[in-house]
Amino acid sequence: MPAPTEFIKYVDAHKDAFIARLGEAVAIPSVSGDPSHRQDVINMAGFIKRLLEPLGVKVELKDIGMEKQTDGSELPLPPVVFGVLGDNPNKKTILLYAHYDVQPALVTDGWNTDPFTLSPDNEGRLFGRGSTDDKGPLIAWINIIEAHVKLGLELPVNLRFCFEGMEESGSEGLDDLIIREKNGFFESCDCVCICDNYWMNDRTPCLTYGVRGMSYYRLVVSGPARDLHSGLFGNTVHEPMTDLILLMSKLVTPNGEILIPGLDKLVAPLTDTERKRYETLDFALTDIEDQVGAKIVLSDDKARVLMGRMRNPSLSLHGIEGAFYGPGAKTVIPAKVQGKFSIRLVPNMTPENVDPLVVKYLHDEFAKLKSKNTLKVENIHGGKPWMADPDHWNYRAAIKATEKVYKKKPDLTREGGSIPVTLTFADVLGLNVLLLPMGRGDDGAHSTNEKLDTYNYIEGTKLLGTYLHEIAVTN
Amino acid sequence: MPAPTEFIKYVDAHKDAFIARLGEAVAIPSVSGDPSHRQDVINMAGFIKRLLEPLGVKVELKDIGMEKQTDGSELPLPPVVFGVLGDNPNKKTILLYAHYDVQPALVTDGWNTDPFTLSPDNEGRLFGRGSTDDKGPLIAWINIIEAHVKLGLELPVNLRFCFEGMEESGSEGLDDLIIREKNGFFESCDCVCICDNYWMNDRTPCLTYGVRGMSYYRLVVSGPARDLHSGLFGNTVHEPMTDLILLMSKLVTPNGEILIPGLDKLVAPLTDTERKRYETLDFALTDIEDQVGAKIVLSDDKARVLMGRMRNPSLSLHGIEGAFYGPGAKTVIPAKVQGKFSIRLVPNMTPENVDPLVVKYLHDEFAKLKSKNTLKVENIHGGKPWMADPDHWNYRAAIKATEKVYKKKPDLTREGGSIPVTLTFADVLGLNVLLLPMGRGDDGAHSTNEKLDTYNYIEGTKLLGTYLHEIAVTN
Ligand SMILES: [Zn+2]
Ligand SMILES: [Zn+2]
Ligand SMILES: [Zn+2]
Ligand SMILES: [Zn+2]
Numbered sequence: 001m002p003a004p005t006e007f008i009k010y011v012d013a014h015k016d017a018f019i020a021r022l023g024e025a026v027a028i029p030s031v032s033g034d035p036s037h038r039q040d041v042i043n044m045a046g047f048i049k050r051l052l053e054p055l056g057v058k059v060e061l062k063d064i065g066m067e068k069q070t071d072g073s074e075l076p077l078p079p080v081v082f083g084v085l086g087d088n089p090n091k092k093t094i095l096l097y098a099h100y101d102v103q104p105a106l107v108t109d110g111w112n113t114d115p116f117t118l119s120p121d122n123e124g125r126l127f128g129r130g131s132t133d134d135k136g137p138l139i140a141w142i143n144i145i146e147a148h149v150k151l152g153l154e155l156p157v158n159l160r161f162c163f164e165g166m167e168e169s170g171s172e173g174l175d176d177l178i179i180r181e182k183n184g185f186f187e188s189c190d191c192v193c194i195c196d197n198y199w200m201n202d203r204t205p206c207l208t209y210g211v212r213g214m215s216y217y218r219l220v221v222s223g224p225a226r227d228l229h230s231g232l233f234g235n236t237v238h239e240p241m242t243d244l245i246l247l248m249s250k251l252v253t254p255n256g257e258i259l260i261p262g263l264d265k266l267v268a269p270l271t272d273t274e275r276k277r278y279e280t281l282d283f284a285l286t287d288i289e290d291q292v293g294a295k296i297v298l299s300d301d302k303a304r305v306l307m308g309r310m311r312n313p314s315l316s317l318h319g320i321e322g323a324f325y326g327p328g329a330k331t332v333i334p335a336k337v338q339g340k341f342s343i344r345l346v347p348n349m350t351p352e353n354v355d356p357l358v359v360k361y362l363h364d365e366f367a368k369l370k371s372k373n374t375l376k377v378e379n380i381h382g383g384k385p386w387m388a389d390p391d392h393w394n395y396r397a398a399i400k401a402t403e404k405v406y407k408k409k410p411d412l413t414r415e416g417g418s419i420p421v422t423l424t425f426a427d428v429l430g431l432n433v434l435l436l437p438m439g440r441g442d443d444g445a446h447s448t449n450e451k452l453d454t455y456n457y458i459e460g461t462k463l464l465g466t467y468l469h470e471i472a473v474t475n
Numbered sequence: 476m477p478a479p480t481e482f483i484k485y486v487d488a489h490k491d492a493f494i495a496r497l498g499e500a501v502a503i504p505s506v507s508g509d510p511s512h513r514q515d516v517i518n519m520a521g522f523i524k525r526l527l528e529p530l531g532v533k534v535e536l537k538d539i540g541m542e543k544q545t546d547g548s549e550l551p552l553p554p555v556v557f558g559v560l561g562d563n564p565n566k567k568t569i570l571l572y573a574h575y576d577v578q579p580a581l582v583t584d585g586w587n588t589d590p591f592t593l594s595p596d597n598e599g600r601l602f603g604r605g606s607t608d609d610k611g612p613l614i615a616w617i618n619i620i621e622a623h624v625k626l627g628l629e630l631p632v633n634l635r636f637c638f639e640g641m642e643e644s645g646s647e648g649l650d651d652l653i654i655r656e657k658n659g660f661f662e663s664c665d666c667v668c669i670c671d672n673y674w675m676n677d678r679t680p681c682l683t684y685g686v687r688g689m690s691y692y693r694l695v696v697s698g699p700a701r702d703l704h705s706g707l708f709g710n711t712v713h714e715p716m717t718d719l720i721l722l723m724s725k726l727v728t729p730n731g732e733i734l735i736p737g738l739d740k741l742v743a744p745l746t747d748t749e750r751k752r753y754e755t756l757d758f759a760l761t762d763i764e765d766q767v768g769a770k771i772v773l774s775d776d777k778a779r780v781l782m783g784r785m786r787n788p789s790l791s792l793h794g795i796e797g798a799f800y801g802p803g804a805k806t807v808i809p810a811k812v813q814g815k816f817s818i819r820l821v822p823n824m825t826p827e828n829v830d831p832l833v834v835k836y837l838h839d840e841f842a843k844l845k846s847k848n849t850l851k852v853e854n855i856h857g858g859k860p861w862m863a864d865p866d867h868w869n870y871r872a873a874i875k876a877t878e879k880v881y882k883k884k885p886d887l888t889r890e891g892g893s894i895p896v897t898l899t900f901a902d903v904l905g906l907n908v909l910l911l912p913m914g915r916g917d918d919g920a921h922s923t924n925e926k927l928d929t930y931n932y933i934e935g936t937k938l939l940g941t942y943l944h945e946i947a948v949t950n
Contacts, residue, residue: 225768231892293700
């Protein structure tokens with residue numbers, strides 16, 4: 001049962017309307033990590049509800065409680081959008097997940113266009129925060145339902161929508177909700193499809209059957225009661241920045257090797273068969289160089305680099321809160337600085353077995369500094385890595401759909417980025433989870449000038465729709 | 476010729492008016508380091524002009540040209556306020572310097588009050604950006620002239636005012652102006668008084684006969700063409716932050732020791748006599764602990780700590796531009812990061828003999844990293860250290876004035892902070908320069924919650940006025 005031709009035609013014919021709809025979504029700055037944008041995140045949930053209900057989807061905005069702020073105050077968490085479409089016991093029930101929040105974005109970060117105005121260029125690239133991560137895919141599901149409703153076509157599956165608004169901020173509140181609703185909203189689900197990652201390159205579609213987990217840390221060094229003038233106090237007191245920078249320098253080498261003792265022993269051993277798989281993926285080092293726009297890959301060995309991304313951990317230093325960050329030359333000794341770094345986790349690492357090693361190592365290294373400042377190490381948020389069975393009918397349906405839309409076999413890959421909810425769906429609901437990406441590897445999710453190609457948006461809409469038809473007939 | 480009693484009484488009687496005037500000055504956010512505040516800096520020059528002219532001072536706002544921005548555009552530099560009061564060839568001519576620009580300040584940095592609203596507390600402390608650095612002293616000179624005009628008292632000296640608006644941003648344009656006006660505006664000057672530093676503690680006035688210089692550096696590491704997602708690219712490419720943090724960690728130890736080879740050889744050798752001088756200053760390690768609000772001094776040896784501040788160099792790490800600096804947990808690999816650090820220079824260091832050592836060391840260390848990213852090291856601005864002869868009549872007059880107002884002998888000290896113009900006045904004009912501080916060591920210049928005590932503001936106004944009377948009779 002391939003997707004009906006009318007559906008494919010409808011998608012092509014409504015390209016402009018679909019882009020305009022994505023533009024409306026991008027225009028809502030639903031930045032979950034910035035408390036001043038919390039109302040925008042909540043408004044985004046309302047926007048989705050207003051799109052789904054006229055299409056016959058029963059929508060509920062699930063309140064998931066409050067978020068505690070660092071200053072002790074509380075902010076309402078954005079609701080999880082639950083949607084129900086179809087209840088035919090003879091059909092499979094597919095759970096569709098996407099997130100409607102986005103990463104922060106300021107023009108001054110280096111955007112060429114306003115990040116919250118979807119801006120097409122003459123190559124059909126649609127620039128805007130959230131275009132590819134994850135509003136494009138989310139709106140695509142809505143486009144697909146609309147097409148079926150307008151064409152009077154019956155969907156061959158029942159659908160359950162679960163759209164969250166805190167993905168970029170640790171999916172706070174979602175795990176509890178999934179656990180609570182395991183035998184409620186989620187009860188009839190047979191498998192899960194998550195559209196929230198990317199092709200490895202700009203030519204070959206892929207399905208993803210594993211993602212790394214993450215532990216995000218805050219390393220707080222405090223000293224003086226207030227910021228100091230470096231002229232007056234330089235070489236007089238222990239400076240928190242000196243201590244922090246030295247600690248941060250002891251986490252990872254320029255070559256990507258993590259220096260925290262014991263972490264390497266947690267990584268599942270590599271077999272020859274597994275190494276060969278990385279050697280044969282349609283992915284060249286030049287693809288990575290193209291994606292990042294510079295010849296800075298860590299090695300000439302393709303398998304080494306792909307394993308660094310897919311099956312080995314990584315440690316990235318993100319920045320420092322509390323230090324001088326502006327242009328110019330401020331001569332401050334900051335009183336309290338917070339180093340931010342994260343470790344991407346792979347089987348068999350978990351936040352639980354990694355945290356104690358990180359905390360002990362940093363406190364040991366700090367003790368060696370003999371500083372009179374104080375250190376606090378905190379895990380801000382984290383999630384385990386995840387792997388699925390790629391021989392499941394869920395994957396086989398997605399492979400067939402990809403071959404039909406893109407005339408190509410998709411690569412089966414594991415991915416570097418964390419999507420913690422993947423793991424919760426797999427663990428709590430006991431379901432096979434498929435990651436079916438829409439965007440390309442150079443889309444720049446989380447970066448300045450994030451984009452989604454019109455081609456990927458439109459063909460990706462066809463792909464997701466076709467997948468729903470294939471899954472009905474795959475066993 | 477001590478200061479007339481009427482003058483002292485006038486200052487006491489006009490305390491509230493003088494505080495109100497300082498409040499008007501603080502309310503103008505003349506942040507020279509922030510282009511968006513440039514018009515406020517220029518407005519501040521007009522504010523000063525409008526106060527001085529009715530008092531009989533001939534004021535000229537000297538245009539000193541344009542400032543090149545990093546993006547290639549240009550901004551007008553704020554004018555230097557030149558003022559002339561008196562031209563009697565039988566009187567000495569004193570050059571008074573202060574600056575009317577201030578450091579950046581945001582409530583969100585941790586201020587307890589709006590930084591641009593002068594806010595007294597019930598201990599008489601006046602909180603506000605620029606209260607002590609350097610608007611309090613600048614307004615004090617205006618108060619002194621007003622007192623003499625209103626009381627019909629003749630000033631026993633001629634005065635020349637030189638108030639600049641770029642001190643916190645490297646005094647751009649001022650050196651050139653001083654050189655140009657050496658035989659013009661500055662020709663008749665006999666000595667210089669700069670009121671722009673602080674007592675060492677909160678009880679003993681001091682005169683300062685030396686200050687450290689400074690070299691401020693920007694360390695730019697560039698890699699990818701845009702920011703990257705750490706999930707997708709962690710352990711795949713060379714990350715600029717990893718390289719930068721490692722380089723910054725190689726500059727200074729937690730104990731304040733600078734690691735750049737060769738710098739120690741540039742420092743003038745320490746004699747036993749000089750060491751003894753530091754042992755006898757009225758300055759305890761607990762004073763520093765009180766000032767910084769924490770027990771974080773680098774040593775139990777008082778002379779070691781004071782020399783670290785006054786006669787030895789220091790290196791402070793100020794922050795990183797381009798990395799993640801907000802609250803929360805952004806999983807970015809920043810594409811281009813700029814580490815900011817500065818070295819305080821002491822005799823016989825100069826930016827010219829220090830720069831090559833810094834640049835070579837950092838490039839050598841960067842080469843060791845074998846990173847494919849690129850490094851650029853730049854000196855943003857700098858100034859030589861300076862020392863004056865504290866036996867000059869300029870100093871002896873200030874000592875007498877201090878004894879009269881504060882009933883105490885001032886400590887003769889050298890200071891840690893740079894005031895580059897000190898050196899220019901000394902070198903270009905060939906004059907003795909006195910640093911006569913008004914504020915206390917815990918005022919928090921350049922920090923959050925900067926303040927000036929009402930006591931120091933009012934007694935300091937008497938001190939500066941008395942100094943003008945003493946200098947007329949000291950030879
Ligand atoms: Zn996402
Ligand atoms: Zn994301
Ligand atoms: Zn100053
Ligand atoms: Zn200053």
